[in-house]
Amino acid sequence: xxxxIPELEKxxxxxxxxxxxxxxxxxxxxIGGSLSAMDIMTALYFRIMKVNPNQPKDPNxxxxxxxxxxxxxxxxxxxxxxxxxxxxxxxxxxxxxxxxGMHPDKNKIVGCEVSTGSLxxxxxxxxxxxxxxxxxxxxxxxxxxxxxxxxxxxxxxEAAMGAAQHRLxxxxxxxxxxxCSMDGPIDSIVSLEPIVDKWKAFGWHVIRIxxxxxxxxxxxxxxxxxxxxxxxxxxxxxKGKGVPSIEGDYHWHYGVLNEKQLEQARRELGxxxxx
Amino acid sequence: xxxxxxxxADIEKMSARDAFxxxxxxxxxxxPNLVLLGADAIGSTxxxxxxxxxxxxTFNFGIAxxxxxxxxxxxxxxxxxxxxxxxxxxxxxxxxxxxxxxVCYQNLNVKLMATHTGLSMSDxxxxxxxxxxxxxxxxxxNMTIVAPSDALETVxxxxxVLAYEGPVYLRMGRGSLSAVNTxxxxxxxxxxxxxxxxxxxxxxxxxxxxxEALIAAQKLAxxxxxxxxxxxxxxxxxxxxxxxxxxxxxGAIVTAEEHTVIGGLGEAxxxxxxxxxxxxxxxxxxxxCFSVFGPEDGVRNAMGLNAEHILAAARVALERKHR
Numbered sequence: 294x295x296x297x298i299p300e301l302e303k304x305x306x307x308x309x310x311x312x313x314x315x316x317x318x319x320x321x322x323x324i325g326g327s328l329s330a331m332d333i334m335t336a337l338y339f340r341i342m343k344v345n346p347n348q349p350k351d352p353n354x355x356x357x358x359x360x361x362x363x364x365x366x367x368x369x370x371x372x373x374x375x376x377x378x379x380x381x382x383x384x385x386x387x388x389x390x391x392x393x394g395m396h397p398d399k400n401k402i403v404g405c406e407v408s409t410g411s412l413x414x415x416x417x418x419x420x421x422x423x424x425x426x427x428x429x430x431x432x433x434x435x436x437x438x439x440x441x442x443x444x445x446x447x448x449x450x451e452a453a454m455g456a457a458q459h460r461l462x463x464x465x466x467x468x469x470x471x472x473c474s475m476d477g478p479i480d481s482i483v484s485l486e487p488i489v490d491k492w493k494a495f496g497w498h499v500i501r502i503x504x505x506x507x508x509x510x511x512x513x514x515x516x517x518x519x520x521x522x523x524x525x526x527x528x529x530x531x532k533g534k535g536v537p538s539i540e541g542d543y544h545w546h547y548g549v550l551n552e553k554q555l556e557q558a559r560r561e562l563g564x565x566x567x568x
Numbered sequence: 569x570x571x572x573x574x575x576x577a578d579i580e581k582m583s584a585r586d587a588f589x590x591x592x593x594x595x596x597x598x599x600p601n602l603v604l605l606g607a608d609a610i611g612s613t614x615x616x617x618x619x620x621x622x623x624x625x626t627f628n629f630g631i632a633x634x635x636x637x638x639x640x641x642x643x644x645x646x647x648x649x650x651x652x653x654x655x656x657x658x659x660x661x662x663x664x665x666x667x668x669x670x671v672c673y674q675n676l677n678v679k680l681m682a683t684h685t686g687l688s689m690s691d692x693x694x695x696x697x698x699x700x701x702x703x704x705x706x707x708x709x710n711m712t713i714v715a716p717s718d719a720l721e722t723v724x725x726x727x728x729v730l731a732y733e734g735p736v737y738l739r740m741g742r743g744s745l746s747a748v749n750t751x752x753x754x755x756x757x758x759x760x761x762x763x764x765x766x767x768x769x770x771x772x773x774x775x776x777x778x779x780e781a782l783i784a785a786q787k788l789a790x791x792x793x794x795x796x797x798x799x800x801x802x803x804x805x806x807x808x809x810x811x812x813x814x815x816x817x818x819g820a821i822v823t824a825e826e827h828t829v830i831g832g833l834g835e836a837x838x839x840x841x842x843x844x845x846x847x848x849x850x851x852x853x854x855x856x857c858f859s860v861f862g863p864e865d866g867v868r869n870a871m872g873l874n875a876e877h878i879l880a881a882a883r884v885a886l887e888r889k890h891r
Contacts, residue, residue, distance in 0.1 A: 399645075399674060407645060408674050411665060417635040418670060421642020421650070424627060425603070429646075448666075451635035459627070 294375075296339045302507045304374070305335040306565035309535040311370040311383065313558050316549055319366075319387040323395065325532040325545035327367025329471040330438060332510050333528055334371045337436055341514045346376040349404050355433050356422055358407045360415020361440030361469065362396035363547075369393050369402065377404035413446025415439060416466060420452050423464040437466045442474035444485050450495070457496030460521040465514070466497075468525065469504060471532040473543035492525040504528025535562055579720050580747065585683060587719035588740055589614030591726035592651065592681075596622045599730060603643050605629060605652045607636045613653045613683040633658045637666035637680070644676035649730060652678060656685035656698030656739060664704060671735045672708040679729055681738045685715075686775060686826030687868055688742035693861035698739075699854050703831025705737040706804050713803040714757060715739040717778035718747045721801060724755035732757055739803075741776050741826060742864070748778045748799065760807040766796035769885050770814035770821050771878060772837055774800045777824040777852070783875035788882055795882065806836050808844075815845040820889035822850045822881045826873055829853040848888035850881040 296304060309331050316322035334357075338344065342355040359368050366386070373380050385391035392401035396410030406422075409415050419437040426433050443449060456464050470488070472479050479485060492499045498519050502509040510528070518524045533539035536550065536558045550558060574590055582590065596602055596618050604610075604618050604626045619626040629636040633654050640650035652659070659667065659682045671678045685698040705713050714736060716725040722740060729736045748763065763778070764785055773781040778799045785795040796818055798810060814821055821841065823834035834851030841847050852872065860870050868874055 407642075408669075411669055414638055414666065414670055417638030417666075418642040418645070420635065421639030421644075422646055423642075424639065425643045425646040425648055428603070428624070448634045448638065451629075451632035452638075455629055455632060455635050455639070458630070 294339050298508050298511060301335055301339055301511065303566055304339055305332050305507065306535065306562045308335060308370050308374050310558065310562040310566065311374065311380070312367050313536070313550060313555070313562075315370060315383045315386050316366055317555065318384050321547060321549045322366035322387065323363040323547050324366065324549070325473065325539070325547075326361060326364045326440060326469060326471065328534045328536065329505070329530040329532050330361070330364050330469040331367050331534065332505050332507055333438060333467055333469065334367060336507065336510045336514060338371050338375045340511060342436065343433070344375070346404065349377060353431065353433060356406055356435040358415045358419045358422070358435065358437045359397060359409055360419070360437050361412065361443055362409030362415075364438070364440070364469070365393065365395060365397040368397060372402070372404045375404070412440065412443040413448040416449055416452040417455070419464060419466070420455050420459070420461065423456070423461045424459060426463055427461070433463065435464050437464070439466055439468050441468055441470045441472065441479055441485060442482070444468065444488070445483055453492065453495040453497065456523040461523045462518065462521045464523040466523065466525050468527050469530055470527055471530045473532045473546065475546050477543055488527055492527070496522065497525045498522045499525045499527060501527040501529070504530040505534050537561065574723055576720070576752065579723055582719045584716065584719045584722045584740055584742065585614045587722040588681070588683065588726060589617035591723040593617040593621050595727060595730050596625065599649055601647060602649045602651065602730065603627065605636050605640050605643070605650060607631055607633045607654045607658065609654055613681070615653045615681070633663040634666050637663040637678070638670050640678045641666070641670035641674060641676050644678045645674070650678045651681055653681045653683065655689070655696065656682035656701045657696060659737070660698060660701035660704045667705070668708050672710045675710045676735060677733055679736050679738060681740070683740050684742070685739045686741045687859055687871065687873070688864070690864040690867040691861055694858045697859045699826070699828050699859060700831070701737070701739065702803055702825070702827050702833065706831060706836065710735050711804060712736045712757060713739065714801060715774040715803060716801055717775055717799055718749055720747060721749050721755065725801065728755050728757050739775065746779055748782060755801070758802045758805045758807055760810040761799040761801065762796060762810070763799050764795070764797040766794040767818055768794045768820070769882055769889070770796040770798060770818045771824060771882065772798045772800050772811070772814065772821060772833065773824040774803060774833060775826055777826055777873065780873070780875040780878055781824055784878035784882060787875065787879055793882070793886070800833060803833050803836065806840060808840055811837050811840050812845055815841045815847045820848050820885040822852060822878055822885050824852040824878050827853050829855060848885050850885045852877050852881050
């Protein structure tokens with residue numbers, strides 16, 4: 294699938310709205326980070342990655358790992374929209390017996406490659422997958438979407454060193470840098486800055502973009518990468534992107550919109566879907 | 569030639585650690601999808617024998633055990649048999665969450681091959697002793713725990729563990745210098761081996777403590793007490809049938825392990841008998857204390873882990889049985 298930038302923008306608006314409605318039905322969800330990362334996930338699944346929902350285990354596929362597992366409320370509507378399973382299943386989100394919980398389970402969700410939730414696990418697992426793909430001489434890329442607060446975990450930096458040491462040119466990580474962690478603005482908790490210099494110093498090819506600008510997101514994925522180097526895309530984003538009244542507010546790590554906010558979301562995003 | 573590809577004569581000359589390395593290297597031929605992951609201890613864990621033969625299937629992560637175990641999960645997701653090697657305390661303590669969440673929760677074919685477990689790095693002290701690993705690993709769903717007692721059994725255990733599909737913690741110490749298992753035999757995960765029959769009490773042990781159990785049984789025999797000795801090489805899943813048979817037929821049990829008595833084999837056995845057939849179960853192991861450092865024999869003695877301690881426990885068990 295290869296959508297154009299305007300098509301991707303519409304698609305992202307549509308899935309954002311679906312994610313919001315799903316969270317309404319569930320009575321709660323990690324809304325802020327699910328919305329901030331939506332443009333990145335949409336670009337990957339509807340243009341960048343080689344994936345086939347009819348053959349989810351196609352050996353030649355690209356791999357997506359949601360290291361920031363709490364963004365599952367954004368991720369599972371992406372999978373559904375891409376055709377891995379029916380939309381109606383999303384109404385079971387967070388319900389007993391549902392394949393979907395707050396954090397994704399690879400043994401329950403078609404199209405989900407790795408179970409995540411506890412932070413700092415996705416990147417080192419991605420390193421193992423990338424090494425094994427290279428060992429099998431497969432031309433596939435591993436995309437690992439991380440949160441920003443996750444960079445506080447030491448295992449992220451173990452994997453940062455390991456990926457550079459093993460010259461994993463088939464690994465692309467993205468940080469959804471919405472600058473909010475659970476307790477407050479990330480700079481008031483433990484700052485990641487200078488984040489570009491840090492990843493560069495660890496031997497990665499680093500690109501910094503506006504992660505809510507679809508043209509920039511696509512360009513970042515499509516530009517040529519230096520061989521033998523893992524790539525890090527620092528994506529500046531807005532927490533809660535798409536619902537103006539909650540954008541950039543760290544309190545919206547987890548929650549559910551009230552009637553008025555929901556109305557606003559439907560108006561804003563609905564307009565973009567059709568515009 | 570033993571069933572396991574290495575000759576019995578060769579195995580007899582090996583330490584358990586060397587046997588591990590040789591068995592793994594041999595298995596590399598059988599399993600083209602076997603990969604070895606190390607954390608800057610490939611040499612001292614003796615996994616180097618595999619690395620030498622299959623450098624393209626060996627991956628060193630440096631002193632980053634958490635990354636190594638998570639990466640092993642990544643390899644296993646792609647259908648590899650991922651063998652992650654490190655000292656026991658690092659796999660069980662440092663990489664604990666990766667073992668629980670990445671390996672066991674996802675139920676992946678990762679083999680955690682732990683060396684230097686128990687007190688075997690005696691002079692390195694408590695920081696390097698693995699005396700809680702069995703308790704930790706036992707508590708994880710989907711996990712299997714195997715602990716061989718000598719070089720021959722190490723070879724058999726490595727092969728059995730690789731043939732088994734799912735997460736395994738293979739617990740190897742320095743290994744007994746004396747062979748406790750004689751001749752060739754079938755090693756089946758979850759099926760304990762009765763090394764010596766007896767009717768008065770049963771000593772159940774794993775790892776290096778199996779040899780101590782045999783020495784204690786000999787001393788008891790000199791007093792006319794017939795002790796059954798069981799090599800419980802698989803701690804999880806426990807051979808419940810064997811434990812209950814021992815409870816019914818001998819009426820008293822002593823467990824012996826190079827591990828804390830909290831959460832180890834002793835508690836597993838006691839929980840099983842308590843549920844089905846209560847008998848006295850006396851637990852030999854570290855009694856809720858940290859270890860000391862020094863030469864191996866001295867440390868084991870100080871921590872209450874030799875044949876004399878098993879003998880003393882046996883007397884208590886017999887007294888309670890007849891009370």
